Amino acid sequence: MSNDNLPCFHGRRAGRRLRIGQKALLETVLPQISLTLPAGTAPSSPARFFRSEYAAYWLEIGFGGGEHLAAQAAAHPDVGLIGAEPFINGMVSLLRQVERRQLYNIRVLGDDVRPLLARLTPASLARVFILFPDPWPKTRHHNRRLINAANLDHLHRVLFAQGELRIASDHQGYIAWILRHVLDHGGFRWMAAQADDWRQRPEDWPATRYEDKARAKGDAPVFLRFQKKPLVARAQTP
Numbered sequence: 001m002s003n004d005n006l007p008c009f010h011g012r013r014a015g016r017r018l019r020i021g022q023k024a025l026l027e028t029v030l031p032q033i034s035l036t037l038p039a040g041t042a043p044s045s046p047a048r049f050f051r052s053e054y055a056a057y058w059l060e061i062g063f064g065g066g067e068h069l070a071a072q073a074a075a076h077p078d079v080g081l082i083g084a085e086p087f088i089n090g091m092v093s094l095l096r097q098v099e100r101r102q103l104y105n106i107r108v109l110g111d112d113v114r115p116l117l118a119r120l121t122p123a124s125l126a127r128v129f130i131l132f133p134d135p136w137p138k139t140r141h142h143n144r145r146l147i148n149a150a151n152l153d154h155l156h157r158v159l160f161a162q163g164e165l166r167i168a169s170d171h172q173g174y175i176a177w178i179l180r181h182v183l184d185h186g187g188f189r190w191m192a193a194q195a196d197d198w199r200q201r202p203e204d205w206p207a208t209r210y211e212d213k214a215r216a217k218g219d220a221p222v223f224l225r226f227q228k229k230p231l232v233a234r235a236q237t238p
Contacts, residue, residue, distance in 0.1 A: 018092065025095040026088075033098060035082065035107040035116075043121040046082060049107045054080035056126040059158075061113045061146065062133055064210060066094025071206035072129075073103040079126075081106050084113035117154040127164045128155055132210035132221075135171035147178050149185065156187040159228040164191075166205065170214035170221040178224065187231035190224070198222045 018026075035049045046057035055078040063069040063083040073081050083106060085091055091110050098106055109116055136144045147167070155165060165188060169175050182188050192198050201207065201223045214221045 018088070022092045025092055025099065029095040029099050030091070030108070030110075033095075033104065033107050035109045037115060037119055041119070044119045045121045046080060046124050049082065050080045050105070052080075052105075054078060054105065056080070057082065057124060058127040058129070059113075059125050060084070060129040060131070062130065063094060064090050064132070064208060066090065066097055067208045068129065068131055068206050069094060069106065070097040070101065070103055073106050074101055075204070075206075077105055079105065082109065082116075083107070084109040084111070084116060086111055114151070114154075117151070117158060120158045122157050123160050123163075125158050125163060126160050127166065128159060129166045131166070131168040131208055132170065132214075133167075133174075135169065135174035137171065137173060142177075145174070145177065147174075147181050149181065152182060152185045152187070156185070156228060156231060161228060163228045165226040165228070167224045167226070168201075168208075168211070168221055169224075170211075170219040175222055175224075182224075182226055185231075187229060188226035189229045191227050192225070198224055 038044060038048075046059075047053060057080045058072065058076075060069045060072075060081065060083045063085045064087075066083065066085075069081060069083045072079070083094065085094070085108065088110070091108065094106075094108065097103065130146060133146045134144075136142060159165065165182075167178055167182075169178060179190075183190065199220060199222055201211070201221075202225070205223060211221050
């Protein structure tokens with residue numbers, strides 16, 4: 001898939017003006033963990049972005065302030081984690097944690113994740129996290145939503161057999177959209193075993209500031225887990 005055919009990125013890339021210490025993190029820590037796609041269109045294994053080999057590789061798309069990504073990296077030193085986040089202030093928050101906790105099993109992409117998804121080798125990721133993505137609530141902006149058929153095709157391709165896709169949201173309209181699109185795709189099995197499972201955050205799923213904000217507003221976030229399954233082509237309606 002050529003990057004020229006990708007839709008443009010929508011969303012903020014910067015917020016508050018960075019302080020001197022934050023700028024220093026971008027100059028010192030970011031170069032150590034920044035991910036750059038090689039030129040060309042050849043597939044890229046996640047392992048190529050790390051100095052060491054890991055037992056598995058996970059991807060978090062839109063890591064916000066980096067709380068979840070940093071917690072997973074600390075809890076799983078045998079896993080190489082890739083985080084994609086175009087918002088520079090969120091990137092700085094993660095870099096602070098990387099430096100303080102020496103989390104060098106993390107690699108970051110400070111840009112739109114779609115070119116990376118298009119280039120990753122098939123069956124190369126064990127888990128993908130998409131936590132509290134922008135719901136783009138206005139109808140005219142629904143085409144900007146991250147969960148769509150094209151991106152689900154990419155996610156299905158890059159996940160291991162029985163790999164896991166985790167999605168969290170507190171926006172009721174987007175939750176319905178996510179469930180409809182993921183289940184209609186045909187390549188994912190919803191892992192909920194009981195009716196209330198999706199309202200309980202699993203113990204190995206660290207909280208984020210977005211979850212805290214949702215609960216403070218009285219909104220009930222949901223935690224969706226899907227497992228990759230063989231994709232069966234649906235019969236065409238006559």
